[in-house]
Amino acid sequence: MKDLTKVYFQGKREVRALDGVSLSVPSGSIHGIIGHSGAGKSTLVRCLTLLDRPTSGTVEINGVDLTAARSDALRTARRRIGLVFQQANLFDSRTIADNVGYPLEITGVPPTDREAKVAELLRLVGLGDSGKAYPAQLSGGMRQRVGIARALATDPDVLLFDEPTSALDPRTTDEILDLIVQLRNHRSDLVVLVITHEMHVVKKICDSVSLLDGGRVLESGPLTEVVNRLDGRLSKALLGIPPHESIDDSRGTLVDVLSAGERANQPVVAMASRAIGAEIAIIAGSVEHLAGTTFSHLRLLVPPEADPQAAIAELRRLGADARLTSELTEEAAA
Ligand SMILES: Nc1ncnc2c1ncn2[C@@H]1O[C@H](COP(=O)(O)OP(=O)(O)OP(=O)(O)O)[C@@H](O)[C@H]1O
Ligand SMILES: [Mg+2]
Incomplete structure (x- = not known):
């Protein structure tokens, strides 16, 4: 992200939800973004995924400027980012396998290729036996695993988690965090961004972390550096x-x-x-x-x-x- 800015208008009042956010995260690392309510976290997710256009600034993945892409190119570019929400938002009437395969279906991947890919993804997230089940039959942690498998379906370069464990109990939280680390180890070219307000998440899995406040990055760096400051x-x-x-x-x-x-x-x-x-x-x-x-x-x-x-x-x-x-x-x- 380079100088990412998003200005909203609330009536006549201008709100700088993002105010010059610059951040670069290397492949193979897990970066946490934390901030109080209103800091701009959700705006950052929307601007990163181009669900909302930044007012100015750029989002670049492996040298490709997402913000410059339009129409078809933008749809392709968006697939570079796999998004995992707080709740998995699954289709209740589709099986787990069909939920995971959905992004492949809409991009026109043939059924046999799709099945093979879905089976591989379900194994990767520890749900090898649950393909035929329906979302209602799954626990919250399992549903979150389905959401992660679905986000990985298009082989994204970036896996973006928006409060991935806020709705889970402590034990399930740790299981999901272990899975995130395992995915990073499995795919060393992946960038993992985790937006969270839970310090436990940052402590347990992040290599580096940024503090967002009032739309600005106030502090950022490797965990071992930002922690080693008495007044940070x-x-x-x-x-x-x-x-x-x-x-x-x-x-x-x-x-x-x-x-x-x-x-x-x-x-x-x-x-x-x-x-x-x-x-x-x-x-x-x-x-x-x-x-x-x-x-x-x-x-x-x-x-x-x-x-x-x-x-x-x-x-x-x-x-x-x-x-x-x-x-x-x-x-x-x-
Ligand atoms: N669509 C919008 N129109 C006007 N103002 C907005 C809009 N979206 C966000 N804002 C404002 O931008 C600022 C940042 O909001 P944002 O939702 O990104 O914060 P957040 O860090 O996600 O907060 P929370 O932890 O409560 O979810 C807030 O002041 C908010 O009121
Ligand atoms: Mg938010």
Whole structure:
């Protein structure tokens, strides 16, 4: 996406639902897009799939500019993106196999080729035996698998998920997330975009993530980079501990510390305590293993007789990011 902008009019008021969104996602990766209600997520889905024309800017897949395509070319270009919605929106009167084969039917693929392709897709999503069943006979998670198989029918370059697990229970959510990772591993030329408000989804499957707010991308990058910032909004949403009520100076001073990788496993608090000659307490903490790296965010209480700046300097010397808690902004991404 390059400088993607969408302006709507609500009466005379101009709403910039997308305001210069530029984002590039490499093949073989899973990119999460998160944002509050009204951030522009649905508008982004509509503009990406050209269901709605962006006011300006371009959408390019493997060098092909979708926004420049018209009529027949546009219909072909749209098939480069497989879309999976929150609810699978299946045809209730068609079998599972006929639902999955529907995109092939409308593009004129002959029945025998269609059957072979549908059988392969159903196996891929773990529904090899359910082709003859009807949607009403399937659980929510199974229906979502059908939706994914259908989205893959035209061999798209991009698989776009719009809140894929919001209607599912936690266990089924994890099964669907496992399937998404499995599909990415199976097809390394695929780009997976996941629009979600669930941090769990980002933590579990995304390689990189963007924060959309007011139609703009405020933060974006590999998970391991965006998390490794003590004052980042995505870091707070993915790893952060809730803001702490301010405490009485007589009890000491609050300090936040974030460390990643090997350092997250080191006793940095004990080491800093020793260095400043005072006992630092841990009063809140969050440790997460994300994208193969351990991140630790701790909130410390430096006792009143010690100098918090000396503790911060020592923690930084040990390779961690440390700040006075009172200096951190309270706004998180979601
Ligand atoms: N067709 C439209 N006409 C006018 N304004 C619109 C239209 N569609 C969206 N908007 C406005 O654009 C902004 C972004 O809306 P959008 O639906 O993309 O947000 P969202 O991130 O999907 O929110 P949610 O999480 O609630 O679904 C909002 O201010 C919304 O009111
Ligand atoms: Mg929406």
